[in-house]
Amino acid sequence: HKKVRAKLDENQRDFYLREQIKVIQGELGDDGQSEVDEFFDRIESANLPKEVEEKLLKETNRLSRTPYGSAESTVLHNYLDECLDIPFGKYSDTVCDIAAAEKILERDHYGMEDVKERILEFLASTQFSGKKGGQILCLVGPPGVGKTSIASSIAEALGRKYIRVSLGGVRDESDIRGHRKTYVGAMPGRIVAALQKVGTMNPLILLDEIDKLTCDTHGDPSSALLEVLDSEQNKTFRDHFVEMNIDLSECVFIATANTLETVSRPLIDRMEIIELATYTRTEKLNIAKNHLIPKQLSAHGIDKKQLSIAPSAITEIIDFYTAEAGVR
Numbered sequence: 001h002k003k004v005r006a007k008l009d010e011n012q013r014d015f016y017l018r019e020q021i022k023v024i025q026g027e028l029g030d031d032g033q034s035e036v037d038e039f040f041d042r043i044e045s046a047n048l049p050k051e052v053e054e055k056l057l058k059e060t061n062r063l064s065r066t067p068y069g070s071a072e073s074t075v076l077h078n079y080l081d082e083c084l085d086i087p088f089g090k091y092s093d094t095v096c097d098i099a100a101a102e103k104i105l106e107r108d109h110y111g112m113e114d115v116k117e118r119i120l121e122f123l124a125s126t127q128f129s130g131k132k133g134g135q136i137l138c139l140v141g142p143p144g145v146g147k148t149s150i151a152s153s154i155a156e157a158l159g160r161k162y163i164r165v166s167l168g169g170v171r172d173e174s175d176i177r178g179h180r181k182t183y184v185g186a187m188p189g190r191i192v193a194a195l196q197k198v199g200t201m202n203p204l205i206l207l208d209e210i211d212k213l214t215c216d217t218h219g220d221p222s223s224a225l226l227e228v229l230d231s232e233q234n235k236t237f238r239d240h241f242v243e244m245n246i247d248l249s250e251c252v253f254i255a256t257a258n259t260l261e262t263v264s265r266p267l268i269d270r271m272e273i274i275e276l277a278t279y280t281r282t283e284k285l286n287i288a289k290n291h292l293i294p295k296q297l298s299a300h301g302i303d304k305k306q307l308s309i310a311p312s313a314i315t316e317i318i319d320f321y322t323a324e325a326g327v328r
Helices: 002-028 032-045 050-065 071-084 098-108 113-129 147-158 190-198 221-228 265-270 281-299 311-321
Strands: 136-140 162-166 204-208 252-257 272-275
Touching (some): 098 113, 113 136, 136 147, 147 162, 147 204, 147 252, 162 190
Parallel strands (some): 136 252, 136 272, 204 252
């Protein structure tokens, strides 16, 4: 009886003190407790995987016991905010209509027959096998041949969200894997940030300029990408900031590079290389007529009746003024 009475008295005392804290915080204008309640509500309604939910509930309980406005409270608040922005369990419906995909690729790009054929093979294999990710294509070619623009067409053909991650000049491994959450200004890496921005766990992620990665004393980002681009390992990709397993196996990764000379050998082995050669004179003429000139006319508010450019004028430009392989 004494033990039960003591337990009841302790619970009542705790309840009384908590209510006092709420009143004091209300008088001071602090809303620490309401933020904690908001995090609990967000976790409950987010339909998270079990491991993720347990981790976030644990961190939220820690936040509730941390003095409002302290340094640790700020770190925990930032961590919970970032983690709840990751779209766990959200997937866009992927489409595998080969005929429709072929039309989209033909509409947006002239030539590139090898590339289109390989992409349609990739779509067909996903339709037969039921796998929704895994293959990594690397488009290699000189500037201006349409490497980046073809990726957005592939995303449309697949019915996936499209996000571009520019890797030019990235020299810090933390850019890929994120920073430890205890550092000031810590944030997740570019892969997790891309998932947050696009709002689904199965987007098409374009890793642009993969040959421009550099390494220094901060680590080697190309080695960090090895885990991201390995379909066996990326089911359990770990970001240093998030500290939880993130499944990247349903993402489609497409990389672009101007040359493979500066790309590390293990990274090349992870990818399927597709060479985009330079355009011929005929291809450049057709691209100019069907794509570039209509685009520029609409950009300047001119219709076809006001201005027409003769094919001989276009060939003159191609022969004497285009110094590069592409059509930029």
